[in-house]
Amino acid sequence: MVRPAHRRPGQSRKAQYSLFVAYVIAVTGAVAGLLLAVLSVVDPVGFAQLRVASQELAAPVARVTRSVTGSISGIDDNVSAYVKAGTQNRRLRQELADTRRKLVATSSLQEENRQLKALLQLQQIDKAALAHGYLLTSTSTSSKRIALLSIGRKVGVAAGQPVRGADGLIGRVLSAGPSVSQVLLLTDVENIVPVRRARDGLPALSSGRGNGYLDVRTLNIANNPFKPGDILVTSGTGGLYPPNIPVAIVVRRQDDGALARPLADPAKVDAVSVLRPYTPDNIEAAPAPAAAPTP
Protein backbone atom coordinates (compact mmCIF):
# COMPACT_ATOMS: atom_id res chain seq x y z
CA MET A 1 0.00 0.00 0.00
CA VAL A 2 1.57 3.27 -1.10
CA ARG A 3 1.36 6.22 1.25
CA PRO A 4 -1.02 8.89 -0.09
CA ALA A 5 0.71 11.91 -1.53
CA HIS A 6 0.53 15.20 0.38
CA ARG A 7 0.02 17.25 -2.71
CA ARG A 8 -2.21 19.84 -1.04
CA PRO A 9 0.09 22.77 -0.36
CA GLY A 10 -2.15 24.10 2.43
CA GLN A 11 -2.17 27.80 3.23
CA SER A 12 1.46 28.51 2.31
CA ARG A 13 1.55 30.85 -0.67
CA LYS A 14 5.11 29.82 -1.48
CA ALA A 15 4.19 26.13 -1.63
CA GLN A 16 1.12 26.91 -3.74
CA TYR A 17 3.17 28.91 -6.22
CA SER A 18 5.96 26.35 -6.53
CA LEU A 19 3.45 23.57 -7.19
CA PHE A 20 1.70 25.71 -9.78
CA VAL A 21 4.99 26.61 -11.46
CA ALA A 22 6.00 22.93 -11.59
CA TYR A 23 2.79 22.12 -13.44
CA VAL A 24 3.21 25.07 -15.83
CA ILE A 25 6.77 23.93 -16.65
CA ALA A 26 5.61 20.34 -17.15
CA VAL A 27 2.70 21.19 -19.45
CA THR A 28 4.61 23.67 -21.62
CA GLY A 29 7.57 21.28 -21.74
CA ALA A 30 5.38 18.37 -22.81
CA VAL A 31 3.70 20.40 -25.55
CA ALA A 32 7.05 21.73 -26.76
CA GLY A 33 8.47 18.19 -26.73
CA LEU A 34 5.67 16.80 -28.87
CA LEU A 35 6.00 19.70 -31.33
CA LEU A 36 9.74 19.01 -31.46
CA ALA A 37 9.04 15.33 -32.18
CA VAL A 38 6.71 16.17 -35.06
CA LEU A 39 9.30 18.61 -36.43
CA SER A 40 12.11 16.07 -36.20
CA VAL A 41 9.99 13.52 -38.06
CA VAL A 42 9.72 16.04 -40.87
CA ASP A 43 13.40 16.99 -40.64
CA PRO A 44 15.23 13.95 -39.24
CA VAL A 45 18.70 15.47 -39.54
CA GLY A 46 17.82 18.37 -37.22
CA PHE A 47 19.19 17.00 -33.97
CA ALA A 48 21.72 14.67 -35.50
CA GLN A 49 24.60 16.13 -33.49
CA LEU A 50 22.98 15.42 -30.12
CA ARG A 51 22.19 11.89 -31.15
CA VAL A 52 25.66 11.30 -32.57
CA ALA A 53 27.10 12.33 -29.20
CA SER A 54 24.92 9.83 -27.34
CA GLN A 55 25.86 7.08 -29.76
CA GLU A 56 29.54 7.78 -29.38
CA LEU A 57 28.86 7.30 -25.68
CA ALA A 58 27.04 4.00 -26.15
CA ALA A 59 29.28 2.52 -28.84
CA PRO A 60 32.35 1.69 -26.68
CA VAL A 61 30.15 -0.21 -24.24
CA ALA A 62 28.46 -1.99 -27.12
CA ARG A 63 31.87 -2.96 -28.51
CA VAL A 64 32.82 -4.48 -25.17
CA THR A 65 29.53 -6.34 -24.65
CA ARG A 66 29.71 -7.62 -28.21
CA SER A 67 33.17 -9.01 -27.73
CA VAL A 68 32.25 -10.54 -24.36
CA THR A 69 28.96 -12.19 -25.17
CA GLY A 70 29.35 -12.66 -28.88
CA SER A 71 26.06 -12.14 -30.57
CA ILE A 72 23.02 -13.05 -28.52
CA SER A 73 20.86 -11.66 -31.26
CA GLY A 74 18.23 -13.60 -33.10
CA ILE A 75 16.42 -14.53 -29.89
CA ASP A 76 13.05 -13.79 -31.45
CA ASP A 77 14.08 -15.78 -34.49
CA ASN A 78 15.04 -18.79 -32.40
CA VAL A 79 11.79 -18.76 -30.47
CA SER A 80 9.66 -18.65 -33.60
CA ALA A 81 11.86 -21.35 -35.14
CA TYR A 82 10.97 -23.66 -32.24
CA VAL A 83 7.29 -22.94 -32.60
CA LYS A 84 7.28 -23.55 -36.34
CA ALA A 85 9.79 -26.42 -36.34
CA GLY A 86 7.53 -29.04 -37.92
CA THR A 87 6.11 -27.10 -40.83
CA GLN A 88 9.45 -25.43 -41.35
CA ASN A 89 11.23 -28.76 -41.62
CA ARG A 90 8.82 -29.99 -44.29
CA ARG A 91 9.05 -26.73 -46.21
CA LEU A 92 12.84 -26.65 -46.00
CA ARG A 93 13.15 -30.21 -47.30
CA GLN A 94 11.00 -29.29 -50.26
CA GLU A 95 13.04 -26.15 -50.86
CA LEU A 96 16.26 -28.12 -50.63
CA ALA A 97 15.12 -30.52 -53.33
CA ASP A 98 14.10 -27.64 -55.56
CA THR A 99 17.36 -25.84 -54.93
CA ARG A 100 19.46 -28.89 -55.77
CA ARG A 101 17.75 -29.17 -59.10
CA LYS A 102 18.32 -25.48 -59.76
CA LEU A 103 21.93 -25.71 -58.63
CA VAL A 104 22.70 -28.33 -61.23
CA ALA A 105 21.16 -26.14 -63.90
CA THR A 106 22.98 -23.07 -62.62
CA SER A 107 26.39 -24.69 -62.44
CA SER A 108 26.25 -25.55 -66.10
CA LEU A 109 25.09 -22.03 -66.88
CA GLN A 110 27.92 -20.65 -64.79
CA GLU A 111 30.49 -22.63 -66.72
CA GLU A 112 28.97 -21.48 -69.97
CA ASN A 113 28.98 -17.92 -68.70
CA ARG A 114 32.65 -18.18 -67.76
CA GLN A 115 33.55 -19.40 -71.20
CA LEU A 116 31.53 -16.69 -72.89
CA LYS A 117 33.13 -14.06 -70.70
CA ALA A 118 36.56 -15.40 -71.51
CA LEU A 119 35.68 -15.19 -75.18
CA LEU A 120 34.60 -11.60 -74.83
CA GLN A 121 37.56 -10.84 -72.53
CA LEU A 122 35.06 -9.03 -70.35
CA GLN A 123 36.46 -7.59 -67.16
CA GLN A 124 34.36 -7.82 -64.05
CA ILE A 125 34.19 -4.28 -62.75
CA ASP A 126 35.14 -4.48 -59.12
CA LYS A 127 32.65 -2.44 -57.19
CA ALA A 128 35.11 -1.88 -54.41
CA ALA A 129 33.54 -1.20 -51.06
CA LEU A 130 34.29 2.07 -49.36
CA ALA A 131 34.85 0.55 -45.95
CA HIS A 132 34.12 -2.55 -43.90
CA GLY A 133 32.69 -2.70 -40.42
CA TYR A 134 30.25 -4.64 -38.31
CA LEU A 135 26.86 -3.91 -36.82
CA LEU A 136 27.24 -3.20 -33.10
CA THR A 137 23.75 -2.87 -31.76
CA SER A 138 20.31 -1.56 -32.67
CA THR A 139 17.37 0.36 -31.29
CA SER A 140 15.64 -2.73 -29.97
CA THR A 141 13.03 -0.92 -27.85
CA SER A 142 11.79 1.41 -30.58
CA SER A 143 9.62 0.70 -33.60
CA LYS A 144 12.32 2.33 -35.72
CA ARG A 145 14.84 -0.14 -37.14
CA ILE A 146 18.20 1.59 -36.80
CA ALA A 147 21.48 -0.24 -36.24
CA LEU A 148 24.81 1.20 -35.18
CA LEU A 149 27.73 0.55 -37.51
CA SER A 150 31.20 0.33 -35.99
CA ILE A 151 32.81 2.77 -38.43
CA GLY A 152 32.14 6.44 -39.09
CA ARG A 153 33.30 9.61 -40.78
CA LYS A 154 36.94 8.88 -40.05
CA VAL A 155 37.01 6.15 -42.71
CA GLY A 156 34.81 8.03 -45.15
CA VAL A 157 31.33 6.86 -44.23
CA ALA A 158 28.68 9.48 -45.03
CA ALA A 159 24.91 9.67 -45.02
CA GLY A 160 23.17 7.99 -47.96
CA GLN A 161 25.69 5.24 -48.64
CA PRO A 162 24.28 1.74 -49.15
CA VAL A 163 25.34 -1.01 -46.73
CA ARG A 164 25.46 -4.69 -47.67
CA GLY A 165 26.46 -7.96 -46.11
CA ALA A 166 27.71 -11.09 -47.82
CA ASP A 167 24.16 -12.38 -48.36
CA GLY A 168 22.55 -9.17 -49.51
CA LEU A 169 21.47 -5.65 -48.82
CA ILE A 170 21.36 -4.48 -45.19
CA GLY A 171 20.22 -0.86 -45.55
CA ARG A 172 21.68 2.58 -45.92
CA VAL A 173 23.63 4.98 -43.75
CA LEU A 174 21.32 7.49 -42.09
CA SER A 175 23.94 9.65 -40.39
CA ALA A 176 27.60 9.29 -39.62
CA GLY A 177 29.44 10.25 -36.45
CA PRO A 178 33.21 10.33 -36.03
CA SER A 179 33.54 6.64 -35.12
CA VAL A 180 30.04 5.13 -35.37
CA SER A 181 27.20 5.63 -37.81
CA GLN A 182 23.49 4.90 -37.96
CA VAL A 183 22.19 2.42 -40.51
CA LEU A 184 18.51 2.44 -41.47
CA LEU A 185 17.81 -1.26 -41.92
CA LEU A 186 16.00 -2.67 -44.93
CA THR A 187 13.08 -3.74 -42.70
CA ASP A 188 12.31 -0.24 -41.41
CA VAL A 189 8.84 0.99 -42.33
CA GLU A 190 10.30 4.09 -43.98
CA ASN A 191 12.92 2.29 -46.07
CA ILE A 192 11.73 1.84 -49.66
CA VAL A 193 14.03 0.05 -52.11
CA PRO A 194 13.45 -0.24 -55.86
CA VAL A 195 13.93 -3.92 -56.73
CA ARG A 196 13.42 -6.27 -59.67
CA ARG A 197 12.81 -9.97 -59.87
CA ALA A 198 16.11 -11.70 -60.62
CA ARG A 199 14.48 -14.17 -63.02
CA ASP A 200 12.87 -11.75 -65.48
CA GLY A 201 13.60 -8.21 -64.31
CA LEU A 202 10.02 -7.44 -63.25
CA PRO A 203 10.28 -4.06 -61.48
CA ALA A 204 8.82 -3.68 -57.99
CA LEU A 205 9.14 -1.66 -54.81
CA SER A 206 10.03 -3.18 -51.47
CA SER A 207 9.17 -1.47 -48.20
CA GLY A 208 9.82 -2.71 -44.65
CA ARG A 209 7.10 -3.93 -42.33
CA GLY A 210 9.11 -3.19 -39.19
CA ASN A 211 8.92 -6.81 -37.99
CA GLY A 212 11.66 -8.35 -40.08
CA TYR A 213 9.66 -8.82 -43.28
CA LEU A 214 9.22 -6.75 -46.43
CA ASP A 215 6.21 -5.81 -48.51
CA VAL A 216 6.80 -6.06 -52.25
CA ARG A 217 4.53 -4.28 -54.69
CA THR A 218 4.70 -4.29 -58.46
CA LEU A 219 4.38 -1.07 -60.37
CA ASN A 220 1.50 -2.39 -62.49
CA ILE A 221 -1.39 -3.38 -60.26
CA ALA A 222 -3.25 -5.39 -62.90
CA ASN A 223 -2.06 -8.84 -61.83
CA ASN A 224 -0.01 -10.34 -59.06
CA PRO A 225 2.88 -12.15 -60.68
CA PHE A 226 4.83 -13.19 -57.55
CA LYS A 227 5.43 -16.78 -56.53
CA PRO A 228 7.01 -18.00 -53.29
CA GLY A 229 10.73 -18.45 -53.85
CA ASP A 230 11.17 -15.52 -56.21
CA ILE A 231 14.47 -13.77 -55.59
CA LEU A 232 14.51 -9.98 -55.65
CA VAL A 233 17.61 -7.90 -56.34
CA THR A 234 18.13 -4.16 -56.38
CA SER A 235 17.36 -2.56 -59.71
CA GLY A 236 19.47 0.58 -59.36
CA THR A 237 16.48 2.71 -60.32
CA GLY A 238 16.48 6.10 -58.68
CA GLY A 239 20.14 5.94 -57.75
CA LEU A 240 21.43 5.25 -54.22
CA TYR A 241 21.46 1.42 -54.32
CA PRO A 242 23.72 -0.15 -56.98
CA PRO A 243 21.95 -2.74 -59.15
CA ASN A 244 22.08 -6.53 -58.63
CA ILE A 245 22.52 -6.67 -54.87
CA PRO A 246 20.36 -9.53 -53.54
CA VAL A 247 17.54 -8.15 -51.40
CA ALA A 248 14.88 -10.66 -50.47
CA ILE A 249 13.09 -13.91 -51.21
CA VAL A 250 9.30 -14.00 -51.60
CA VAL A 251 7.63 -15.98 -48.82
CA ARG A 252 3.98 -15.78 -49.85
CA ARG A 253 1.59 -13.84 -51.99
CA GLN A 254 -0.62 -11.11 -50.65
CA ASP A 255 -3.61 -9.21 -51.98
CA ASP A 256 -1.45 -6.38 -53.31
CA GLY A 257 1.92 -7.94 -53.96
CA ALA A 258 3.97 -10.29 -51.85
CA LEU A 259 5.54 -10.78 -48.45
CA ALA A 260 9.30 -11.24 -48.63
CA ARG A 261 12.08 -12.12 -46.21
CA PRO A 262 15.41 -10.25 -46.46
CA LEU A 263 18.24 -12.49 -47.61
CA ALA A 264 20.75 -10.87 -45.27
CA ASP A 265 19.75 -11.14 -41.62
CA PRO A 266 21.38 -8.16 -39.84
CA ALA A 267 21.32 -10.14 -36.59
CA LYS A 268 23.54 -12.87 -37.99
CA VAL A 269 25.71 -11.04 -40.48
CA ASP A 270 29.28 -10.72 -39.28
CA ALA A 271 30.86 -8.01 -41.40
CA VAL A 272 29.16 -5.49 -43.64
CA SER A 273 30.59 -3.26 -46.32
CA VAL A 274 29.66 0.32 -47.04
CA LEU A 275 29.35 0.98 -50.77
CA ARG A 276 29.49 4.15 -52.83
CA PRO A 277 26.03 5.52 -53.54
CA TYR A 278 24.88 4.75 -57.07
CA THR A 279 24.90 8.31 -58.42
CA PRO A 280 25.67 9.49 -61.97
CA ASP A 281 29.20 10.56 -60.95
CA ASN A 282 30.06 7.13 -59.62
CA ILE A 283 28.50 5.29 -62.55
CA GLU A 284 30.54 7.27 -65.03
CA ALA A 285 33.66 6.96 -62.93
CA ALA A 286 33.40 3.17 -62.78
CA PRO A 287 34.16 2.16 -66.41
CA ALA A 288 37.27 4.37 -66.64
CA PRO A 289 39.74 2.00 -64.87
CA ALA A 290 38.20 -1.00 -66.62
CA ALA A 291 38.89 0.49 -70.03
CA ALA A 292 42.61 0.91 -69.39
CA PRO A 293 43.84 -2.73 -69.41
CA THR A 294 42.03 -3.72 -72.61
CA PRO A 295 44.49 -3.23 -75.46
Added chain:
Amino acid sequence: MNRTGPRLGEPASLWRMRIVPIATVMVASALPLMLPLVASSPVLPPFGLLFFLCWQLLRTEMWPVWIGLPLGLWDDLFSGSPIGTAIGLWTIASIAIHYLSQRIYWRGFFHDWAIAAILIAAVQALSALIVHPHAPGGRVLGLVVPQIVISMLLVPLFLRLTGKFDNFRLKRR
Protein backbone atom coordinates in the same frame (compact mmCIF):
# COMPACT_ATOMS: atom_id res chain seq x y z
CA MET B 1 34.73 17.21 13.93
CA ASN B 2 36.33 13.87 13.21
CA ARG B 3 33.81 11.09 12.80
CA THR B 4 34.93 7.52 12.65
CA GLY B 5 31.70 5.57 12.28
CA PRO B 6 27.99 5.96 11.65
CA ARG B 7 26.07 7.96 14.17
CA LEU B 8 22.76 7.02 15.64
CA GLY B 9 19.70 8.41 13.86
CA GLU B 10 21.67 9.95 11.04
CA PRO B 11 19.64 10.16 7.77
CA ALA B 12 20.82 8.63 4.51
CA SER B 13 23.22 10.59 2.38
CA LEU B 14 21.35 13.32 0.51
CA TRP B 15 23.55 12.75 -2.52
CA ARG B 16 22.61 9.08 -2.71
CA MET B 17 18.92 9.83 -2.14
CA ARG B 18 18.85 12.12 -5.16
CA ILE B 19 21.14 10.24 -7.52
CA VAL B 20 19.94 6.64 -7.24
CA PRO B 21 16.49 7.04 -8.85
CA ILE B 22 17.75 9.26 -11.66
CA ALA B 23 20.74 7.01 -12.31
CA THR B 24 18.58 3.88 -12.54
CA VAL B 25 16.29 5.48 -15.13
CA MET B 26 19.21 6.85 -17.15
CA VAL B 27 21.14 3.59 -17.19
CA ALA B 28 17.98 1.64 -18.06
CA SER B 29 17.28 4.01 -20.96
CA ALA B 30 20.79 3.68 -22.36
CA LEU B 31 21.11 -0.07 -21.78
CA PRO B 32 19.34 -1.38 -24.94
CA LEU B 33 21.77 0.52 -27.19
CA MET B 34 24.70 -1.04 -25.34
CA LEU B 35 23.66 -4.67 -25.83
CA PRO B 36 24.99 -6.53 -28.88
CA LEU B 37 21.48 -7.17 -30.18
CA VAL B 38 20.46 -6.31 -33.73
CA ALA B 39 16.72 -6.84 -33.48
CA SER B 40 14.36 -7.18 -36.43
CA SER B 41 11.36 -5.96 -34.42
CA PRO B 42 10.90 -4.06 -31.14
CA VAL B 43 11.72 -7.02 -28.88
CA LEU B 44 13.04 -5.39 -25.71
CA PRO B 45 10.65 -3.70 -23.27
CA PRO B 46 11.33 0.01 -22.64
CA PHE B 47 13.40 -0.39 -19.47
CA GLY B 48 13.79 3.34 -18.91
CA LEU B 49 10.05 3.98 -19.06
CA LEU B 50 9.35 1.04 -16.72
CA PHE B 51 11.74 2.40 -14.06
CA PHE B 52 10.44 5.93 -14.58
CA LEU B 53 6.83 4.88 -13.94
CA CYS B 54 7.70 2.55 -11.05
CA TRP B 55 9.67 5.22 -9.19
CA GLN B 56 6.76 7.62 -9.53
CA LEU B 57 4.25 5.04 -8.39
CA LEU B 58 6.37 4.18 -5.38
CA ARG B 59 7.43 7.73 -4.42
CA THR B 60 5.01 10.15 -6.05
CA GLU B 61 6.39 13.16 -4.20
CA MET B 62 10.05 12.43 -4.78
CA TRP B 63 10.30 14.17 -8.14
CA PRO B 64 8.71 17.41 -9.38
CA VAL B 65 6.12 16.82 -12.07
CA TRP B 66 8.45 18.14 -14.83
CA ILE B 67 11.10 15.46 -14.28
CA GLY B 68 9.94 13.80 -17.52
CA LEU B 69 11.53 16.65 -19.50
CA PRO B 70 15.22 15.90 -18.76
CA LEU B 71 14.78 12.14 -18.38
CA GLY B 72 12.68 11.95 -21.54
CA LEU B 73 15.34 13.85 -23.47
CA TRP B 74 17.94 11.34 -22.29
CA ASP B 75 15.71 8.44 -23.36
CA ASP B 76 15.09 10.00 -26.77
CA LEU B 77 18.83 10.21 -27.40
CA PHE B 78 19.17 6.45 -27.03
CA SER B 79 15.81 5.05 -28.12
CA GLY B 80 15.96 5.99 -31.79
CA SER B 81 12.60 7.77 -31.85
CA PRO B 82 12.64 11.45 -32.82
CA ILE B 83 13.80 13.80 -30.08
CA GLY B 84 10.82 15.17 -28.20
CA THR B 85 8.65 12.04 -28.23
CA ALA B 86 9.59 10.82 -24.78
CA ILE B 87 9.94 14.39 -23.47
CA GLY B 88 6.26 14.97 -24.20
CA LEU B 89 4.82 11.53 -23.49
CA TRP B 90 6.76 10.84 -20.27
CA THR B 91 5.75 14.21 -18.84
CA ILE B 92 2.11 13.57 -19.67
CA ALA B 93 2.43 10.15 -18.01
CA SER B 94 3.90 11.74 -14.91
CA ILE B 95 1.06 14.30 -14.78
CA ALA B 96 -1.36 11.37 -15.06
CA ILE B 97 0.30 9.58 -12.13
CA HIS B 98 0.14 12.71 -9.97
CA TYR B 99 -3.54 13.16 -10.83
CA LEU B 100 -4.38 9.52 -10.15
CA SER B 101 -2.50 9.51 -6.86
CA GLN B 102 -4.89 12.20 -5.68
CA ARG B 103 -7.99 10.46 -6.99
CA ILE B 104 -7.15 6.98 -5.70
CA TYR B 105 -6.20 7.83 -2.13
CA TRP B 106 -4.84 4.49 -0.93
CA ARG B 107 -3.29 2.82 -3.92
CA GLY B 108 -2.62 -0.92 -3.75
CA PHE B 109 -0.40 -3.21 -5.77
CA PHE B 110 -3.04 -3.90 -8.40
CA HIS B 111 -3.80 -0.20 -8.78
CA ASP B 112 -0.11 0.43 -9.43
CA TRP B 113 0.09 -2.42 -11.92
CA ALA B 114 -3.00 -1.22 -13.79
CA ILE B 115 -1.82 2.40 -13.91
CA ALA B 116 1.63 1.39 -15.14
CA ALA B 117 0.19 -1.00 -17.74
CA ILE B 118 -2.20 1.60 -19.17
CA LEU B 119 0.49 4.28 -19.27
CA ILE B 120 3.03 1.98 -20.95
CA ALA B 121 0.49 0.98 -23.58
CA ALA B 122 -0.44 4.61 -24.23
CA VAL B 123 3.16 5.89 -24.35
CA GLN B 124 4.48 3.09 -26.60
CA ALA B 125 1.50 3.23 -28.97
CA LEU B 126 1.59 7.01 -29.32
CA SER B 127 5.35 7.06 -29.76
CA ALA B 128 5.11 4.44 -32.53
CA LEU B 129 2.44 6.53 -34.26
CA ILE B 130 4.63 9.64 -34.00
CA VAL B 131 7.66 7.77 -35.38
CA HIS B 132 5.79 6.50 -38.46
CA PRO B 133 3.26 9.18 -39.40
CA HIS B 134 2.91 8.01 -43.01
CA ALA B 135 2.47 4.28 -42.41
CA PRO B 136 -1.02 2.80 -41.83
CA GLY B 137 -1.86 3.16 -38.14
CA GLY B 138 -3.18 -0.35 -37.62
CA ARG B 139 0.03 -1.98 -38.81
CA VAL B 140 2.23 0.29 -36.71
CA LEU B 141 0.20 -0.54 -33.61
CA GLY B 142 0.38 -4.25 -34.43
CA LEU B 143 4.15 -3.86 -34.42
CA VAL B 144 4.34 -2.69 -30.80
CA VAL B 145 1.59 -4.90 -29.31
CA PRO B 146 3.95 -7.78 -28.35
CA GLN B 147 6.33 -5.34 -26.72
CA ILE B 148 3.48 -3.69 -24.79
CA VAL B 149 2.23 -7.06 -23.50
CA ILE B 150 5.72 -8.09 -22.36
CA SER B 151 6.21 -4.73 -20.64
CA MET B 152 2.86 -5.03 -18.85
CA LEU B 153 3.83 -8.45 -17.51
CA LEU B 154 7.20 -7.11 -16.35
CA VAL B 155 5.67 -4.31 -14.25
CA PRO B 156 5.55 -6.29 -10.94
CA LEU B 157 9.21 -7.28 -11.36
CA PHE B 158 10.20 -3.68 -11.96
CA LEU B 159 8.12 -2.52 -8.97
CA ARG B 160 10.11 -5.00 -6.86
CA LEU B 161 13.42 -3.85 -8.34
CA THR B 162 12.49 -0.23 -7.68
CA GLY B 163 11.68 -1.19 -4.10
CA LYS B 164 15.11 -2.74 -3.72
CA PHE B 165 16.76 0.37 -5.10
CA ASP B 166 14.61 2.47 -2.78
CA ASN B 167 15.83 0.51 0.24
CA PHE B 168 19.38 1.11 -0.88
CA ARG B 169 18.61 4.78 -1.44
CA LEU B 170 17.29 5.31 2.06
CA LYS B 171 19.75 3.03 3.87
CA ARG B 172 21.26 4.68 6.92
CA ARG B 173 24.98 5.17 6.87
